[in-house]
Amino acid sequence: MAHDALDAAFFQHDVRRVARALIGKTLVSRWNQQRVSGMIVETEAYLPRGDSASHALGGPNRKNASMFGPAGHAYVYTIHARHCFNIVTQNPGIPSAVLIRAVEPLGGIGWMQTRRNQEKRELLTTGPARLCEAFAIGRQLDGVRLGRRRHIWIEHDPDIRLAAKAIRKTERIGVTSAQRLQLRFVLRGNRFVSGPRSLG
């Protein structure tokens, strides 16, 4: 029950290292007395330099400001009328973030089904916008620090230990530039990973 919550120091490393390390961790949301949790099974890294797909390209603006803020805070953006949840890394001064693309539902599945208006577990949290809806993550969390006393945080279960080969590295999903970069990390074989099966 009382698993350690990851603190800011965890997120102050290279974004690729953090993206890989987040696989197998537990994402927890508590909102309106409703606790929801899931094991992270898919992430993507967005680099501070040389990454034409990063929202930080071109410098800070009103929309991407959180990417330039402190590590361990949320960066929530809107795309196609939906939300996506990132965790800022390496900052200050190095705008980078990890996109959480999919989790395996663990607790509060009934809340997820209600919020998603969807019964099938495979359709609750397989995709960045789907999991945001299931975890009640919206723009109001943009720039907010993660923590156990907040709306959202990440826990480490010491019983979950993944072998290096359990994590697969692939190209990112849906990115229209810089596609050759291998910046997506997935838990190999997990059925809650999003995207084409060939990249699972």
Place this chain on the structure above:
DNA sequence: CTACCGATTGACT
């Protein structure tokens, strides 16, 4: 004000 875009999803063949 209008025009256009997208780190997506869900419906469809």
Place this chain on the structure above:
DNA sequence: GTCAATCGGTAGA
């Protein structure tokens, strides 16, 4: 597998 709906944010007239 393919494809269009979707709408907030941003840029430009």
